[in-house]
Amino acid sequence: MWVHLKTLGCRLNEAELETWAMAFQQAGHGITRTPENADLIIVNSCAVTQDAARKSRRLIRRIHRTNPAAKLVVSGCYATLDKEEAENLMGVDLVIGNQDKNRLVAKTLAELNIDTMPSMSTEPGAVSLFSRGRQRAFIKVQDGCRYRCTFCIVTVARGAERSRPLQELVDEINKLHGQGIHEAIITGVHLGGYGSDIDSNLTELIETLLAQTAIPRLRLGSLEPWDLPQDFFGLFNNPRLLPHLHLPLQSGSDSVLRRMARRCKTDEFAALVKQLRAKIPHFNITTDIIVGFPGETEQEWQDSFDFIQKTGFGHIHIFSYSPRQGTHAATLPGQVAEHIKKQRSQQLHQLTESMRRAFFEDNLDCEFDVLWESQTEKTANGKQLIFGYTPNYLRVACETSDPGTLENRITPAKLIANAGHYILAGLR
Numbered sequence: 001m002w003v004h005l006k007t008l009g010c011r012l013n014e015a016e017l018e019t020w021a022m023a024f025q026q027a028g029h030g031i032t033r034t035p036e037n038a039d040l041i042i043v044n045s046c047a048v049t050q051d052a053a054r055k056s057r058r059l060i061r062r063i064h065r066t067n068p069a070a071k072l073v074v075s076g077c078y079a080t081l082d083k084e085e086a087e088n089l090m091g092v093d094l095v096i097g098n099q100d101k102n103r104l105v106a107k108t109l110a111e112l113n114i115d116t117m118p119s120m121s122t123e124p125g126a127v128s129l130f131s132r133g134r135q136r137a138f139i140k141v142q143d144g145c146r147y148r149c150t151f152c153i154v155t156v157a158r159g160a161e162r163s164r165p166l167q168e169l170v171d172e173i174n175k176l177h178g179q180g181i182h183e184a185i186i187t188g189v190h191l192g193g194y195g196s197d198i199d200s201n202l203t204e205l206i207e208t209l210l211a212q213t214a215i216p217r218l219r220l221g222s223l224e225p226w227d228l229p230q231d232f233f234g235l236f237n238n239p240r241l242l243p244h245l246h247l248p249l250q251s252g253s254d255s256v257l258r259r260m261a262r263r264c265k266t267d268e269f270a271a272l273v274k275q276l277r278a279k280i281p282h283f284n285i286t287t288d289i290i291v292g293f294p295g296e297t298e299q300e301w302q303d304s305f306d307f308i309q310k311t312g313f314g315h316i317h318i319f320s321y322s323p324r325q326g327t328h329a330a331t332l333p334g335q336v337a338e339h340i341k342k343q344r345s346q347q348l349h350q351l352t353e354s355m356r357r358a359f360f361e362d363n364l365d366c367e368f369d370v371l372w373e374s375q376t377e378k379t380a381n382g383k384q385l386i387f388g389y390t391p392n393y394l395r396v397a398c399e400t401s402d403p404g405t406l407e408n409r410i411t412p413a414k415l416i417a418n419a420g421h422y423i424l425a426g427l428r
Helices: 011-026 050-066 077-081 083-087 098-111 154-158 166-178 202-212 230-237 254-260 266-279 298-311 338-363
Strands: 002-007 040-045 071-076 094-096 136-143 183-188 217-220 244-246 284-291 315-320 367-378 384-389 395-400 410-418 423-427
Touching (some): 002 011, 011 040, 011 136, 011 183, 040 050, 040 077, 050 071, 050 077, 071 077, 071 098, 077 083, 077 098, 077 154, 083 094, 094 098, 136 166, 166 183, 183 202, 202 230, 217 244, 230 266, 254 298, 266 298, 284 298, 284 338, 298 338, 315 338, 338 410, 367 395
Parallel strands (some): 002 040, 040 071, 071 094, 136 183, 183 217, 244 284, 284 315, 395 423
Antiparallel strands (some): 367 384, 367 410, 384 395, 410 423
């Protein structure tokens, strides 16, 4: 049987697909990149915003139209929060909520009566990274969140915090490294809460992974800014822990942050940023911002905008607030008009672009080790650009006549020119 896996949303969803792909392969089934060739299709849905839920519905419908003969299984946050709606979508054979994600493969094979070959019949060491020939792998280390930010529906969908054992994570990364993966991205719903249920913590996790694996690059996923203990910063003394953090700010106004039930004030956030940049030059800090949170006044918006501008970010994910049923924020007074949210969003997008260009310029003439990926693009002179990422998560491209010699290699490169959405680099 051929299985196609598709996801929307966060890196955690990506990590879950990696795990399911490996489990299907161990059960004797093949993974296909094209839904048209699949006998079974798994969709890992998202519902972080109302728009994400709509995209999940559209994706499910589109996949069914593409291959109506395939069995269709839907999981993820949309399927958990709107289970009955998901079950009634055309073509859906099975809905598996987040609480059963760790048993998705077994439940799918059992409930859909799919014959399974013994795992010994699969090719030994079959690579689990099923899509796009990636050189990086997402590693899910925990699920769930203990906090209740007033805008967030994901904590409702994902449930209580659950951490994976340290040795299990070490073994997974070592296996992936043995398959040729050079970068592991550590993800979780509340990554900074890792270990709260197993007498461990994020610092111990990173120290253990650095000590007991040899993978060249470890990158951290989204981390709440209040989860960084003082001993955390010393971890970056090891160059294998990459100098890039995604720290969700959500607003640069302290009064808005209080309404959001966020646990980090702007002065505390600024101190973290200052400490990270002082420790490692060119440290890249990216963030999330919600525009038009309920009650956001013009003064609060201006305070937020000014703080964002003063802080500076390598990139910002911008979300216009949309009410989610089941969250406290949806009940708050002072819902901001759509035209005001759009205006503020456009203003922030312009600032984000100028900050991104400035960060590009700050990194020119620097030399970094780049992990080259499989994506290429033809140039006017008949050569090709191959793309990759620096340790501080800058997308770079190098012109070459033979991209195959660079793919999945880490080589030093000098950043020489800003090309808009990436930086041109020259091999050293």
